[in-house]
Amino acid sequence: MDALFSTSQTIRLNGQLIDFSAPKIMGILNITPDSFFEGSRVSSVDAALEQASTMIAAGALILDIGGHSTRPGAAPVSPEEEIARVCPIISAISDAYPSVILSIDTYRVAVAKAALAAGAHIFNDIGAGQMDEGVFDYIVKNQVPYILSHSVGRFEDVHQVPDYQNVVAEVLHDLLPKVQDLRSRGFKDLIVDPGFGFSKALDHNYSLLAHLRSFKLLGAPILVGLSRKTMIWKELGISADEALNGSTVLHTIALQQGASILRVHDVKEAKETIHLVQKLQQNGLSHLL
Incomplete structure (x- = not known):
């Protein structure tokens, strides 16, 4: 499938x-008391350093650090509190x-800057x-590597589900002009994410996963956040605590569909999944996809 833009991996x-x-x-590090999976939560610098060490040793190239839960019904957090949660952890790691490469999981420019x-x-x-306000202006001016993740509306609306007629086409249609805008302004270091779980009903997520390869049209590495x-x-x-096996199954499919980055709670298992999928591809699986 040809990309609509010059492809850069x-x-x-x-x-x-x-x-x-x-x-x-x-690897996911949540500096929050209320993220949906308890195993991703850390509440101190020492705990974060221990978790970071484990994830790096298991094969994580990037650590994604967030101070504001995005689960449905999560309590609002001020920018000041979000900054106070994440910055000491980021500095220590x-x-x-x-x-190690560190990512800040936020929708706020002030938090990203800090x-x-x-x-x-x-x-x-x-x-x-x-x-x-001003997200694209900020990243373009400063050439900040950026993950463009699909959602609809403001933060408080992120779990409202639009009336999609064709979720794959409509998510692509939403991301396409944003990619075009950034590329036309000379922005280089872009990653795209279909936004599993955000502004999507359950079946929408499976449609996006089944057609993930379509997002190669955007000419950027594809991140998937499916874990648990x-x-x-x-x-x-079942519960999120019991969802490791299901996560591994969907990560396997995502890799077969061209995923470039797996955003995960369980690094060791994701590393093994990548290894085995690559082994299959080396032995001819790619010819069947």
């Missing part, structure tokens, strides 16, 4: 040129592991530039 992060043509792992000053390298924005999400545990009638 290489992005400069933390002084390194990273080639995403081979899939990479982003950056000092302890200077070669996190980048503390040592982060990527702005991971679930709002696709629409939940705060509602689309798994609600469908199976």
